[in-house]
Amino acid sequence: MLLFCSGDIDSISMMISGLKIFSDTIGLQVSAEKSEIYLAGMSPREHEVIKNVSGFKIGKLPFTYLGVPIDTKKITPIECELLIDKMCRRIKSWSSWNLSYSGRLQLWVHAVYIKDQKWEDHNPPITASWIWKGICKLRDEIHAIVQQQTSTQYKIKGVCRLLMPAENNVNWSRNFWCRYSVPKPRFITWLAMRSRLYTRDRLLNFDLVQDATCVLCSNDIETHDHLFFQCLCSVMILQQITQWMGYDSTSHSLHSILHKCGNIRGNRMKKRALLVAIAATVYGVWKLRNDMKDDPTLDNKAVLDILRALSEK
Structure with a gap:
């Protein structure tokens, strides 16, 4: 977790007081060994005062947070490539829990059934599961209903009204x-x-x-x-x-x-x-x-x- 404040002793003292109140209320303690303070635009004397008040180490830039390099300078193309490679590895390992259930399901559908086809042109194979055949059948029904719309602009509200049976409004x-x-x-x-x-x-x-x-x-x-x-x-x-x-x-x-x-x-x-x-x-x-x-x-x-x-x- 990253916390930011102004580069003055009063602001830093207030932030440290807030952390202590949080620890007293929740019961979770801030680990001084795993925490660091990064300062900029302050004198060495102020560095020592803040170090003694907080009990944290004074860190130096750059450092890595969640795989992203944090620095006062712009990220270089090489550093961006490392971040992109890490994201690609996570996406490719979709069988693990790196993605949500819906995300893994979507990747599975594209990898097993749709592949390089368009969703509108896909026909379920004979060996497809009954669930997938039912989804494709529902797609065809919705497509037929959409074509019945008088408006050329697609509206989810209009499709829902066509799918749902008409009911009388109630006064309450x-x-x-x-x-x-x-x-x-x-x-x-x-x-x-x-x-x-x-x-x-x-x-x-x-x-x-x-x-x-x-x-x-x-x-x-x-x-x-x-x-x-x-x-x-x-x-x-x-x-x-x-x-x-x-x-x-x-x-x-x-x-x-x-x-x-x-x-x-x-x-x-x-x-x-x-x-x-x-x-x-x-x-x-x-x-x-x-x-x-x-x-x-x-x-x-x-x-x-x-x-x-x-x-x-």
């Missing part, structure tokens, strides 16, 4: 996906809206469970619609939150609740606070469901009794 998204909402409840609510949570009815289709009964109430099949908010337990939680927020809702559907919240007129901050509270409720219901599923000592009857007692207050 702008106030829901805002900086006021917590990321985890917001993400869980989004999954619930897309019916992508691993409810017990989905797990039953995967043969991962034998019983799809709701963990919270034990009265019905656990689906997204039941859990948000037809289940007796989740309904009682929702009522507590909405009454606390001053919002009266008789709906038992998450989609309907968010749609009605989006239609609220007036104070925008109040609307956002209500949507954040709904997202937190969805997250709380899902977390309670997971806790009761994983902990056999939790009794759904006891949870319902607690919720009833709270609702009566």
Whole structure:
């Protein structure tokens, strides 16, 4: 690591004090044996003072840092060639961990499949893996879609719109996906809206469970619609939150609740606070469901009794 400061004793003393504060806070100590100070434009007396204050050796230019020569002069062509050779050796050893996974994958694809061909003209050989054949097939589909664009200028946004199915805009998204909402409840609510949570009815289709009964109430099949908010337990939680927020809702559907919240007129901050509270409720219901599923000592009857007692207050 290289640290730079002005060539005066006050600046150097301040930097050394910062290193000591860092060492006291983190616990990592600066090795005086492996550290050096390089000075320029200072007198020999100042050199001795700084050496005594810091405890570091006074180094001399040039020196090498990460294979690059550091000097007050410009790097010579020979020194540049040494640096280029080192970079080439790292690139050629792409089978090691010198490159990232995506970098090694890209080099492997060009070395094994594409070689000297253009990506647009490449046809996968018969012996190619099914993954590579699938990538090439997707390339052809995207190329056909791009040709359908009316604009001559290629735009990623336009291609994404052609690839994705058209969906109706919702009236609550702008106030829901805002900086006021917590990321985890917001993400869980989004999954619930897309019916992508691993409810017990989905797990039953995967043969991962034998019983799809709701963990919270034990009265019905656990689906997204039941859990948000037809289940007796989740309904009682929702009522507590909405009454606390001053919002009266008789709906038992998450989609309907968010749609009605989006239609609220007036104070925008109040609307956002209500949507954040709904997202937190969805997250709380899902977390309670997971806790009761994983902990056999939790009794759904006891949870319902607690919720009833709270609702009566």
